[in-house]
Amino acid sequence: MTDSPPSDPAAPLLLFDSGVGGLSVLRKVRAMLPQAPVIYVADNAGLPYGDKTEAQIAARVSGLLGRLTERLRPRLVCIACNTASTIALASVREVLEVPIVGTVPAIKPAAAMTTTGVIGLLGTAATIRQSYVDRLEAEFASGKTLLRHGAPELVAAAEAKLRGEPVDPAVYARAAQALRDMPGGERIDTVVLACTHFPLVQDELAAAFGPGVGFIDGSDGIARRIAHLTQGQTWRRERSDLALFTRGGAQVDQLRPALAEHGLDRVEVF
Ligand code: DGL
Numbered sequence: 001m002t003d004s005p006p007s008d009p010a011a012p013l014l015l016f017d018s019g020v021g022g023l024s025v026l027r028k029v030r031a032m033l034p035q036a037p038v039i040y041v042a043d044n045a046g047l048p049y050g051d052k053t054e055a056q057i058a059a060r061v062s063g064l065l066g067r068l069t070e071r072l073r074p075r076l077v078c079i080a081c082n083t084a085s086t087i088a089l090a091s092v093r094e095v096l097e098v099p100i101v102g103t104v105p106a107i108k109p110a111a112a113m114t115t116t117g118v119i120g121l122l123g124t125a126a127t128i129r130q131s132y133v134d135r136l137e138a139e140f141a142s143g144k145t146l147l148r149h150g151a152p153e154l155v156a157a158a159e160a161k162l163r164g165e166p167v168d169p170a171v172y173a174r175a176a177q178a179l180r181d182m183p184g185g186e187r188i189d190t191v192v193l194a195c196t197h198f199p200l201v202q203d204e205l206a207a208a209f210g211p212g213v214g215f216i217d218g219s220d221g222i223a224r225r226i227a228h229l230t231q232g233q234t235w236r237r238e239r240s241d242l243a244l245f246t247r248g249g250a251q252v253d254q255l256r257p258a259l260a261e262h263g264l265d266r267v268e269v270f
Helices: 023-032 054-072 082-095 107-113 131-140 152-162 170-180 198-209 219-229 250-261
Strands: 013-017 038-042 076-079 118-123 145-150 190-193 214-216 242-245 266-269
Touching: 013 023, 013 054, 023 038, 023 198, 023 219, 038 054, 054 076, 054 082, 076 082, 076 219, 082 131, 107 118, 107 131, 107 190, 107 214, 118 170, 145 170, 152 170, 152 198, 152 250, 170 198, 190 198, 198 214, 250 266
Parallel strands: 013 038, 013 076, 038 242, 118 145, 118 190, 190 214, 242 266
Antiparallel strands: none
């Protein structure tokens, strides 16, 4: 890894996710670094990651990021995906010579927020079984109760919402109920959104949980980390930013308005 700043002020930040989830991170990055050129990459040909094995995710993410960084020469890569980060961050860091910022389930801030001591965590099935999450729980939430639920339906719901399609509110109710039904679940006052897709449906989840529940995700911390790592670097954002998808088609076209809202006016297939 090299710490020297890029000589090209147009060198982009590369944000990577399996789908549109990373847009919840891009919002925060954009607010903190408005001049930063961004390339947003959605590996929609591999979506959803949450149903895949560790080996499949690690191979896919390392391979793709290798090709992407070679072709696009980003100054920094942000893996805006909890599933990919909790599984592949360490191995990707070993092979890429560019600073990499990952997405970590926000268990530490959640432990500081909860007053009942019971925290819910919503992630993908792959994320919630990771030893990475066990370690965060042991380090930051010992003495608290952390209840985990894998909610792949919410990934599909967030994708559909951003395509402008209606989503059955029962999807959100089922996620809330699954956590409430666990021992101690009725005392949950804080929910970690441990998948970058989920802040995109936070209002719907808040309605499903009802009053008295706060939500936390890692996006603020990521934006601060990127700002810190690029401190003192110059930026030149010459035109609207680019969204790259690993598979084109009608569903990508339906996402264009949501992408444009995030400053991604150009859409291409990688
Ligand atoms: N957005 C991704 C995450 O943060 C995963 C969604 C998926 O592909 O299952 O975990």
